[in-house]
Amino acid sequence: MFYQVVHSTQGRCRIRVPRLADDLEFAENLNRLVESLQFVTKVRINPAASSLIVDYKVSRVNLEDAQKYLSTCIEKASCIQQANLIETSNEEAIEESDLIPEVNQWRDLGLPLLSLSLAIFAAPLELPPLLIIMAIAGAAMPWFNRAADSIVNQRHPNIDLLDSAWMTLQVIQGQYIAPSLKTSLVEIRRSLRGTVEEAREQKALEFLNYLHEDIWVQRDQLQPAVRAIELQVGDRITIHAGEIIPVDGRILSGSGLVDCSYLTSIDTPIHYSLGQEIYASSRLLEGELSISVERTGENTRLGLIAHLMQSTPVHDTHIGVQQAEFVKNAIVPTLVLGGTIFAATGNLGAAISPFQFDFGSGIPISISTTILSALTYAVQNGIYIRSGRVVELLTQLNTLVIYDSALLYINTTASDCIQAIATLQEQGITIYLVSEDSLAKTTMLAKKFGIHANHILAESHPQQQANLVDGLRSQGGCVAVLGNGDCHADISVSLAFRGNVCTETADVVLLDQQLQGLIYAIAIAKRAMEVVYQNTATIVVPNLMMQIGGGMVLGVNPIWNVIVNNSSAFIAEFLNGSRPIFDSIVPSQHKNNHKTNILTIPATSTELPLPILNGKNLNQQPLTQ
Numbered sequence: 001m002f003y004q005v006v007h008s009t010q011g012r013c014r015i016r017v018p019r020l021a022d023d024l025e026f027a028e029n030l031n032r033l034v035e036s037l038q039f040v041t042k043v044r045i046n047p048a049a050s051s052l053i054v055d056y057k058v059s060r061v062n063l064e065d066a067q068k069y070l071s072t073c074i075e076k077a078s079c080i081q082q083a084n085l086i087e088t089s090n091e092e093a094i095e096e097s098d099l100i101p102e103v104n105q106w107r108d109l110g111l112p113l114l115s116l117s118l119a120i121f122a123a124p125l126e127l128p129p130l131l132i133i134m135a136i137a138g139a140a141m142p143w144f145n146r147a148a149d150s151i152v153n154q155r156h157p158n159i160d161l162l163d164s165a166w167m168t169l170q171v172i173q174g175q176y177i178a179p180s181l182k183t184s185l186v187e188i189r190r191s192l193r194g195t196v197e198e199a200r201e202q203k204a205l206e207f208l209n210y211l212h213e214d215i216w217v218q219r220d221q222l223q224p225a226v227r228a229i230e231l232q233v234g235d236r237i238t239i240h241a242g243e244i245i246p247v248d249g250r251i252l253s254g255s256g257l258v259d260c261s262y263l264t265s266i267d268t269p270i271h272y273s274l275g276q277e278i279y280a281s282s283r284l285l286e287g288e289l290s291i292s293v294e295r296t297g298e299n300t301r302l303g304l305i306a307h308l309m310q311s312t313p314v315h316d317t318h319i320g321v322q323q324a325e326f327v328k329n330a331i332v333p334t335l336v337l338g339g340t341i342f343a344a345t346g347n348l349g350a351a352i353s354p355f356q357f358d359f360g361s362g363i364p365i366s367i368s369t370t371i372l373s374a375l376t377y378a379v380q381n382g383i384y385i386r387s388g389r390v391v392e393l394l395t396q397l398n399t400l401v402i403y404d405s406a407l408l409y410i411n412t413t414a415s416d417c418i419q420a421i422a423t424l425q426e427q428g429i430t431i432y433l434v435s436e437d438s439l440a441k442t443t444m445l446a447k448k449f450g451i452h453a454n455h456i457l458a459e460s461h462p463q464q465q466a467n468l469v470d471g472l473r474s475q476g477g478c479v480a481v482l483g484n485g486d487c488h489a490d491i492s493v494s495l496a497f498r499g500n501v502c503t504e505t506a507d508v509v510l511l512d513q514q515l516q517g518l519i520y521a522i523a524i525a526k527r528a529m530e531v532v533y534q535n536t537a538t539i540v541v542p543n544l545m546m547q548i549g550g551g552m553v554l555g556v557n558p559i560w561n562v563i564v565n566n567s568s569a570f571i572a573e574f575l576n577g578s579r580p581i582f583d584s585i586v587p588s589q590h591k592n593n594h595k596t597n598i599l600t601i602p603a604t605s606t607e608l609p610l611p612i613l614n615g616k617n618l619n620q621q622p623l624t625q
Contacts, residue, residue: 005067005073006051013066014051015414017074021050026190030077036471049553060535061592074601076474080470091411106191113138113184119176132176139183165335166355170558174350178558185566192574193368200372204309206303207281207302207584217246228296238589248295251275255289264380273576276537277512299501301511304379313387314371319532320364320388330357341552349558352549357543357562365535366575370581374528377582383521384501384509393491394508394525396478399422400518401469404435406483409495410515414448421449427522432472434465477606482507482518523585535572542568 007014017116020027033269034043041469042055052074056066083102089308115135122132143160167179180448216225217237228246231237236252239245243260255273260266262281269285272278278291280300298417334354343353371388386389410417419429433449434457442458457468469487480491494506496515510517546564550556 003071005042008063010063010069011056013054013056013063013070014072015054015070016049017049020045020047022047025114026077030073031468032467032473033073033077033262034070036467037073038473039066039069048494070127084183089238097342103179105194105393105549109191112180115139115180116177116184122176127192129174129176132180133171136167136171136180136183137175139180139187140164143167156328159331161328162331162334162355162357166352169348169355171354174431177561180567181559182562185562189566189570189573196574197515202308204306207306207309231293232291233296235290237293238271239284239289239291241284241288243284245278245284245291246280247293248277248279248297248300249291249293250277251289252292253290254288256289259283259285265306295501297399301379301382303383304501305376307370308372308375308379312368314367314375315364316387316389317367317392317483318370319392320367321346321512323364323536347555349555350552353547353558353561356367356547356565365539365569367532368529370531370535374524374582378521378524379511381520381524382510382514382519383410383517383524384496384519386507387457390491390507391525391528394522395529397475397480397491397522399430399432399472399479400424401432401434401472401479401481401485401489402451403481404433404437404442405466405493406624407445407449409497410513417515418449420519421451423519425450425589427519432457432468434460434468436460482515498548520585524582527581527585531576535576538572538576541569581618 003015003017003199005013006016007080017030018032023033024047027028027047030052031043031045034052039056039060040054041057043054044052046053048055051071054066054070061069076478085339106591115132115138117131118127121127122129138144140163143164147158147160147164150156150160163182167182170176205534205576216227217231217239221328231247237247237249251272251274253274255271257269258272258278259269260279260282262283263296264277264283270291277294280295280302295301296332296354298307313473334357337354341346345351367388371391374391375385377387385394416502431451433442433444433446437445437458438454442456443453446453446456457465461469463531465484466487468487469481473488473490478491479489480493481487481489482494483495493508493510496509496511497513501509501511508518534596546556546561550564551558
């Protein structure tokens with residue numbers, strides 16, 4: 001990128017950057033990055049003159065290094081925008097349908113099963129080939145229609161084109177069982193998927209209907225019974241044996257045996273007593289409870305699970321977009337590969353074997369089952385995670401910025417909070433503390449919670465706080481912020497209080513106001529992504545072995561290719577993807593050697609990391625390892 005230092009003196013530098021004249025986004029990115037430099041005192045961008053003017057403290061940096069840092073900022077601002085453009089173009093290029101697995105109904109199995117039956121009994125019954133071909137064509141018609149629609153309307157081929165070509169060429173070779181078996185097995189999987197989705201939607205409707213049932217409860221000893229839908233946060237209600245608890249709340253008095261199986265799938269009743277939290281849909285089997293109402297309706301854990309089941313925010317992961325993009329870009333090369341093999345060997349069976357590669361279903365199948373399981377399990381354990389993309393980002397988290405105000409509202413003891421921070425640090429997550437208080441008070445608070453003295457931002461105003469987050473992100477870290485949703489962090493974390501949790505802007509909401517919830521969220525996210533990768537391997541590895549080793553080299557009957565293709569996908573979706581994968585999660589307490597993600601500046605380095613503005617106290621040391 002072209003830029004030129006047109007004027008430079010001790011304490012001031014002016015750089016001409018032509019791109020500033022007509023690129024507002026680039027100018028904003030550059031302004032944020034330069035402001036985050038520790039030695040900078042003033043930044044001014046003049047678009048009319050295409051110039052960047054920077055004032056800096058000569059006591060903290062010399063002229064040569066100041067120019068190098070500013071050059072680094074210019075290049076990083078350009079890279080940030082290019083990355084955003086690439087990500088945006090990829091997201092626009094991928095249709096939502098490419099990320100969502102196909103779903104059918106059992107009635108759609110008629111033609112596929114008929115074609116399979118005719119293909120199996122063709123020889124014994126001496127059926128005419130034309131009849132079988134017509135049945136197979138009818139069963140495969142949805143594939144042909146989707147392939148044609150993608151080419152005509154979306155201007156690119158999809159995976160159905162490979163499937164259509166494979167089935168057509170198998171029929172030309174006189175192979176009838178393989179294509180009819182393929183249509184049957186795929187439709188069975190899609191019908192099973194439809195049944196699972198219907199059951200999930202029905203469960204969500206049951207949850208929502210339950211939340212609006214006419215349940216009458218005693219508000220307190222002085223007021224008459226009211227309907228559950230009329231309850232408000234702060235009410236005190238009395239629940240008797242045999243009644244269903246309609247809210248999330250905390251027990252003020254009494255004790256009893258409670259059945260929580262409707263929400264948690266735990267069959268054994270649990271004894272609850274004073275001070276414990278209890279949740280909507282639980283049934284009091286024995287005893288009497290006085291409960292303080294903390295959440296009602298759709299803000300209860302039951303309501304949040306219903307919201308997730310209905311909205312299914314699981315198709316926005318970056319890995320899903322990458323997988324769909326890979327599949328789309330691999331279709332034409334796969335066709336070319338098949339043509340090349342046929343030209344070289346004359347073996348049509350070997351040539352079309354690659355058309356069966358099933359790289360397209362691994363990620364969508366995993367997302368549609370595992371991610372949703374992770375989101376609902378997290379809610380059951382007090383963490384509301386907004387989407388699948390947030391689950392993915394949680395696995396990459398390496399920096400957490402905590403505002404001191406959040407520490408005041410965390411619903412736990414100081415020792416528990418200290419332990420939670422220590423656990424996060426042991427997992428390789430660097431903790432920063434941000435405060436508007438004096439350096440002395442902030443340092444004392446940081447010391448109390450085990451946060452390194454070089455990782456504090458004291459006496460800071462909102463722009464400096466935003467600069468800190470921008471600076472950390474510009475160094476390649478995945479940054480979460482607890483206590484301030486206005487900062488442009490990768491992940492925003494908030495503590496749930498009154499209000500509508502579903503409409504909060506935070507990516508992660510800690511329903512119990514406990515920092516341990518974030519540790520749990522990370523553990524759940526990592527386990528979910530592990531299963532996603534397991535499912536992908538379960539599909540890709542057997543398919544590669546069968547299509548390359550079996551179909552292209554050994555000439556294995558294509559029927560076996562179809563069986564391997566669909567059985568691996570079935571295992572990934574309905575067995576591995578839906579098994580109880582989170583029940584044994586315990587946040588890791590093992591230490592590792594991961595250090596803070598703020599790097600020192602090597603003496604011989606040609607690329608200088610950006611030091612971060614550390615509040616008003618410019619005499620503090622730069623953030624280093």
